Amino acid sequence: MERREIGKEIIILSNQLKRRVDHIVASYGLTGVQSRVIRHIYEKSKVCDVYQKDIEDAFEIRRSSVTSVLQLLEKKGFIKRESVSEDARLKKLTLTEQGRKMHESVCNVIEEMEEGFYAALTKEEMEQLFCSIEKLALLVKE
Secondary structure (H helix, E strand, C coil): CCCCCHHHHHHHHHHHHHHHHHHHHHCCCCCHHHHHHHHHHHHHCCCCCCEHHHHHHHHCCCHHHHHHHHHHHHHCCCEEEEEECCEEEEEEEEECHHHHHHHHHHHHHHHHHHHHHHHHCCHHHHHHHHHHHHHHHHHHCC
């Protein structure tokens, strides 16, 4: 049997998953990054207020890049930026109803993919897969 490259196979699978999700969010006129920002706002706002700085830190991207993404999301009606009474410079980020619906729709598709993964593998294969992923992750961790 020919020796296969593990890293290459993982990258190919990752790219296929990313393309599938990007295709779904594209139907909403969004990019993958924009949808991930929406997801971050959705999840984080369950426990605390979300501000632009939170997005910058979570995604490790520059303020100007985050500003562009947020302006576009606001223009398309997915988020609102609201002034905070304590500091006029701060803008609290919240999802609009359209933003919540888009997020839930994408989550449903991802959940369907996950269910397909679980249906394709036995319980033992799934346990072995996660064990193998954890071992490999430790090897490449900096």
